Amino acid sequence: MAGKERLTIVRQKIQSEKKITVSDLSQMCKVTEETIRRDLDKLESEGAITRVHGGAIWNEGAQKEGIHFYRRQSKHLKEKQEIAHKTVELLKGKRTIIADSSTTVVEALKLLPDSADITVVTNSTEVFREFQQSAINFVSSGGEFNKKSLSLQGQLAKSNIEQYNVSLALISCKGLSIEKGVFDSNEREAVIKKAMIRQADEVALLVDSSKFDQTAFVSLMDPKKLDYIITDKKPEDTWIEYCEENGIRLIY
Structure with a gap:
């Protein structure tokens, strides 16, 4: 699975579940937890999610909070x-x-x-x-x-x-x-x-x-x-x- 494709899937999964663990995403995508953590870092920098201990939650206000400076x-x-x-x-x-x-x-x-x-x-x-x-x-x-x-x-x-x-x-x-x-x-x-x-x-x-x-x-x-x-x-x-x-x- 290509990185961009995986990132889209991870984004959609968190949006639908609202909160998910790194472990669950790792098993779903069949990649290491470290790879998932890097994906989550990218999504957080976009304002789509917030990292929490062991996983991530979807930002309901993502469209607002991800607004460029x-x-x-x-x-x-x-x-x-x-x-x-x-x-x-x-x-x-x-x-x-x-x-x-x-x-x-x-x-x-x-x-x-x-x-x-x-x-x-x-x-x-x-x-x-x-x-x-x-x-x-x-x-x-x-x-x-x-x-x-x-x-x-x-x-x-x-x-x-x-x-x-x-x-x-x-x-x-x-x-x-x-x-x-x-x-x-x-x-x-x-x-x-x-x-x-x-x-x-x-x-x-x-x-x-x-x-x-x-x-x-x-x-x-x-x-x-x-x-x-x-x-x-x-x-x-x-x-x-x-x-x-x-x-x-x-x-x-």
């Missing part, structure tokens, strides 16, 4: 730019920043002072195109290149991030809930974001208003550990009260 960048651009402008105050005086690969965070980075005194560690590859002429020092996490999200992932990226201590982490998410926490939809991306959070003195969550009271597949962090939430408009009163009670600075 530039298509995502153009969606809700006004809201992202509003959030970015509200982040400017936090960026003042910060010399070391760690930033995820989300489109909202990239918009915020565009507003940094063009100074050689600033260093940004990131798993985004888009920043190196965007800031070719900038005096800012950008440090790449390295790792496996995801062409859809223009991000670097995997163990190498995580290990490299763990070498740096920074003043501020800029991250985004797919959903946040007072009861359940902050969520992302991609397990490999969430691993990188968790490492970034651990290495920062302060954490700022840049999130548009549609993500409030929503959940996604992967738990990212307890919202009580956030220092800032920056969004495009005033959230529900329950969020305002929650932030006040937990010392989170809410900016909208």
Whole structure:
């Protein structure tokens, strides 16, 4: 069975079953489990599935979550730019920043002072195109290149991030809930974001208003550990009260 044919079959099987193990796919396709794992890596990079321990699950929102970076960048651009402008105050005086690969965070980075005194560690590859002429020092996490999200992932990226201590982490998410926490939809991306959070003195969550009271597949962090939430408009009163009670600075 050719690789492309097998990949199509694996995709269809996961879509129909919703969740399946590497072992079952290996037996079905009569190939090694290592071959199946490589197939699953390809499907995850496309946004079709999410890898879980021992197997994979189908992303119901695959058509949304697999949207290429530039298509995502153009969606809700006004809201992202509003959030970015509200982040400017936090960026003042910060010399070391760690930033995820989300489109909202990239918009915020565009507003940094063009100074050689600033260093940004990131798993985004888009920043190196965007800031070719900038005096800012950008440090790449390295790792496996995801062409859809223009991000670097995997163990190498995580290990490299763990070498740096920074003043501020800029991250985004797919959903946040007072009861359940902050969520992302991609397990490999969430691993990188968790490492970034651990290495920062302060954490700022840049999130548009549609993500409030929503959940996604992967738990990212307890919202009580956030220092800032920056969004495009005033959230529900329950969020305002929650932030006040937990010392989170809410900016909208």
